[in-house]
Amino acid sequence: MSRDRFERAVLAVLRPVTIAVLFAVTAFPFLYMVMLSVRDIQELILDPGSLLPRRLTLAPYADVLGRQGFLTFMRNSAIVAVATVAATLLISIPGAYAVARLRFFGRRQVHFLFLAVYLFPAIVLAIPLFVLFTMLGLRGSLPGLVLVYIAQTVPVSVYMLRNYFESVPRGVEEAAAIDGCGTLGTIWRVTLPLSAPALMATGLYTFMIAWNEFLFALLFLVERRESWTVSLGLSQLAGGIEIPTTVLMAGSVVLTLPIVLVFFASERLLTEGLTAGAEKG
Amino acid sequence: MTTRERTLRRQEGRAGLLLISPTLVITLVVVVVPLLWAIMLAFQDARLINIRQTGLLGNYTLENFTYVLAEPGFWSSLVTTLVYTVAGTALSIAIGLAAALALRRRFAGRTLVRAAFLIPYVAPVVAAAFLWEVMLNPQYGIVNTWLGEPIAFLSQSTGTFLGVQVPVALLTVIAFEAWRYFPFAFLFLTARLHSLPADLEEAALIDGATPTQRFRHVILPQLWRIIALLSVLRFVFTFTKFDDVYLLTGGGAGTEVVSVRVYDLLTSRNDIGASAAQALVLAVVLMVFLVIYLRFFSGAEEERE
Numbered sequence: 001m002s003r004d005r006f007e008r009a010v011l012a013v014l015r016p017v018t019i020a021v022l023f024a025v026t027a028f029p030f031l032y033m034v035m036l037s038v039r040d041i042q043e044l045i046l047d048p049g050s051l052l053p054r055r056l057t058l059a060p061y062a063d064v065l066g067r068q069g070f071l072t073f074m075r076n077s078a079i080v081a082v083a084t085v086a087a088t089l090l091i092s093i094p095g096a097y098a099v100a101r102l103r104f105f106g107r108r109q110v111h112f113l114f115l116a117v118y119l120f121p122a123i124v125l126a127i128p129l130f131v132l133f134t135m136l137g138l139r140g141s142l143p144g145l146v147l148v149y150i151a152q153t154v155p156v157s158v159y160m161l162r163n164y165f166e167s168v169p170r171g172v173e174e175a176a177a178i179d180g181c182g183t184l185g186t187i188w189r190v191t192l193p194l195s196a197p198a199l200m201a202t203g204l205y206t207f208m209i210a211w212n213e214f215l216f217a218l219l220f221l222v223e224r225r226e227s228w229t230v231s232l233g234l235s236q237l238a239g240g241i242e243i244p245t246t247v248l249m250a251g252s253v254v255l256t257l258p259i260v261l262v263f264f265a266s267e268r269l270l271t272e273g274l275t276a277g278a279e280k281g
Numbered sequence: 282m283t284t285r286e287r288t289l290r291r292q293e294g295r296a297g298l299l300l301i302s303p304t305l306v307i308t309l310v311v312v313v314v315p316l317l318w319a320i321m322l323a324f325q326d327a328r329l330i331n332i333r334q335t336g337l338l339g340n341y342t343l344e345n346f347t348y349v350l351a352e353p354g355f356w357s358s359l360v361t362t363l364v365y366t367v368a369g370t371a372l373s374i375a376i377g378l379a380a381a382l383a384l385r386r387r388f389a390g391r392t393l394v395r396a397a398f399l400i401p402y403v404a405p406v407v408a409a410a411f412l413w414e415v416m417l418n419p420q421y422g423i424v425n426t427w428l429g430e431p432i433a434f435l436s437q438s439t440g441t442f443l444g445v446q447v448p449v450a451l452l453t454v455i456a457f458e459a460w461r462y463f464p465f466a467f468l469f470l471t472a473r474l475h476s477l478p479a480d481l482e483e484a485a486l487i488d489g490a491t492p493t494q495r496f497r498h499v500i501l502p503q504l505w506r507i508i509a510l511l512s513v514l515r516f517v518f519t520f521t522k523f524d525d526v527y528l529l530t531g532g533g534a535g536t537e538v539v540s541v542r543v544y545d546l547l548t549s550r551n552d553i554g555a556s557a558a559q560a561l562v563l564a565v566v567l568m569v570f571l572v573i574y575l576r577f578f579s580g581a582e583e584e585r586e
Binding site: 122125 | 420489492
């Protein structure tokens with residue numbers, strides 16, 4: 001057998017094996033998460049090896065949302081995430097437009113600043129912010145947390161939007177300017193409507209960061225249970241032994257599901273937006 | 282330039298600064314100023330109880346640094362951090378590359394497989410870590426029901442595997458890192474593979490190059506740049522990562538990375554100065570590694586050209 005034939009034969013086996021193994025290790029844990037969340041804890045203890053629940057029950061969900069307070073945590077997470085998205089977009093849209101279109105003093109240095117913020121370790125910033133929030137009595141308050149998230153997401157958001165704004169034809173904007181639009185008017189009436197997919201993608205990206213974040217939530221909110229986010233709530237309750245694993249698994253599903261939905265919705269939306277633009281030429 | 286043009290140009294400059302200023306203000310207030318303050322705190326004897334008395338000026342000392350550097354466990358935690366980072370980075374990129382190559386050709390169900398690959402990266406870290414904890418639990422974890430003898434993956438610092446001593450918990454944490462971040466490399470590499478010109482590979486195919494030869498001599502050379510970028514990004518992010526290790530092991534069983542020490546100094550011991558010093562040491566070590574890497578890499582780049 002020639003080397004070429006041999007290699008092809010090996011790869012013909014190796015490729016599906018790689019796909020199958022990776023698919024198993026990525027999909028199975030999350031399927032297992034769902035399956036654990038719909039059974040009674042006794043079943044898990046008596047028969048830890050079983051995959052499918054013998055008797056379906058939604059009791060873990062009722063328990064985690066009601067008694068354990070996950071409804072409150074979800075409300076907190078939603079408030080924090082939505083506020084972060086709104087504020088980040090509000091701040092980064094003009095910023096991105098400026099970097100994409102306008103010549104101003106220090107335009108080149110701005111990129112360096114953003115890269116530095118993006119790469120800078122959060123653990124170093126956590127210390128002074130923790131001290132500051134303690135001194136100001138802001139620990140336990142959601143607006144303080146939102147402020148930190150805005151600063152963490154604005155650089156990437158500006159970067160993402162800038163790339164898109166640069167692809168908006170200059171001529172359309174110039175036409176608006178000739179028709180008497182000011183800079184803000186041009187952004188509002190021309191650039192933004194043309195950039196809807198990019199705005200959506202950036203907003204969803206910001207939402208994911210704010211919903212998933214753990215370190216700052218832990219540092220700022222841990223003493224006030226009524227302000228916990230879902231991430232923080234799950235991590236705190238998982239540390240104890242009182243709450244059954246199946247109930248906590250229901251909590252994990254509640255934490256994970258919105259973000260997975262948001263991600264796959266945005267992925268489709270993004271490709272749809274791009275192909276729609278291509279059809280029009 | 283006429284006067285009118287100059288005025289327009291000046292207007293543009295003013296509008297630019299005005300539009301970028303909210304971005305700059307928030308980065309300044311929440312990132313730059315706190316960073317400077319962190320540096321000052323590292324040189325002061327600051328604790329949460331006496332923080333109001335610690336002024337901006339005066340009482341600067343190197344004590345925090347001598348303290349954290351001399352503390353037992355610091356150097357070993359630095360080594361742990363390095364092992365964790367290098368292994369996690371290398372594995373996540375290698376698996377990401379394998380995944381991107383395997384999914385290159387179209388097949389039925391590719392969209393579903395692709396979606397599954399991305400979930401570990403998209404899912405919240407708290408949920409992913411908890412899921413691993415449950416699955417690896419020695420009493421009721423499903424993975425341990427498949428094994429002959431249960432292994433305490435996350436709380437056992439060493440064990441023997443085929444007669445060799447291995448750091449069990451550290452390897453588990455590294456595996457988690459590879460599992461969680463290979464989608465990141467997968468996404469980047471898939472995008473790059475997608476944009477490769479087809480004619481190069483076709484030419485190699487016509488010249489009789491075997492699949493591995495095509496990979497080695499045609500595809501890989503075009504991927505080096507993106508792999509180098511991924512290495513830097515993953516190294517930087519993993520080196521200072523806190524969430525994953527803290528949630529999985531709390532820094533126990535031989536997995537104590539430096540960022541977990543920073544957190545412990547800050548919260549359980551309330552020693553702000555030492556915590557800031559520890560964090561700065563971590564950041565400086567990271568910068569040293571980056572500089573060495575960039576030197577080495579740009580040197581290699583020049584040689585190739």
